[in-house]
Amino acid sequence: MMVELARTQGDGYVSLTDIATKQGISKKYLEQIIPLLSHENYLQTARGLKGGYRLSRTPAEYKVGEVLRLTEGSLAPVTCVCPDASCFCDKCNKCPTYPLWKKLSRIVSDYLDSVTLEDLVESRIELDSLDDAKL
Numbered sequence: 001m002m003v004e005l006a007r008t009q010g011d012g013y014v015s016l017t018d019i020a021t022k023q024g025i026s027k028k029y030l031e032q033i034i035p036l037l038s039h040e041n042y043l044q045t046a047r048g049l050k051g052g053y054r055l056s057r058t059p060a061e062y063k064v065g066e067v068l069r070l071t072e073g074s075l076a077p078v079t080c081v082c083p084d085a086s087c088f089c090d091k092c093n094k095c096p097t098y099p100l101w102k103k104l105s106r107i108v109s110d111y112l113d114s115v116t117l118e119d120l121v122e123s124r125i126e127l128d129s130l131d132d133a134k135l
Contacts, residue, residue: 013052065112
């Protein structure tokens with residue numbers, strides 16, 4: 001949804017139906033995340049015939065990580081490394097895999113926080129030399 005709004009930045013408001021159709025996303029799902037995004041001022045909304053949604057800021061000002069954390073929750077691969085203290089596992093001091101998950105969580109967050117909506121719209125993300133057959 002945010003990518004579609006970034007693509008149409010400057011074109012006015014975009015209807016939820018148009019976003020769902022163009023992105024192949026369920027309108028029901030979008031209706032669930034709209035309040036989260038609107039409440040945090042990620043979106044501007046307008047009612048009426050030419051109403052809909054648009055970004056509150058420029059696409060370059062939105063980090064993918066912040067959008068995902070807001071709409072999906074923690075990005076942690078396992079609960080023991082999620083930022084919420086209630087997820088903390090009392091065995092982490094003795095767990096041989098804890099450092100692995102902690103580092104992976106940091107790498108994922110750092111990477112997603114380095115990518116903006118503008119990067120996605122402008123196709124600036126490359127697979128580097130990854131072997132697609134192994135993905």
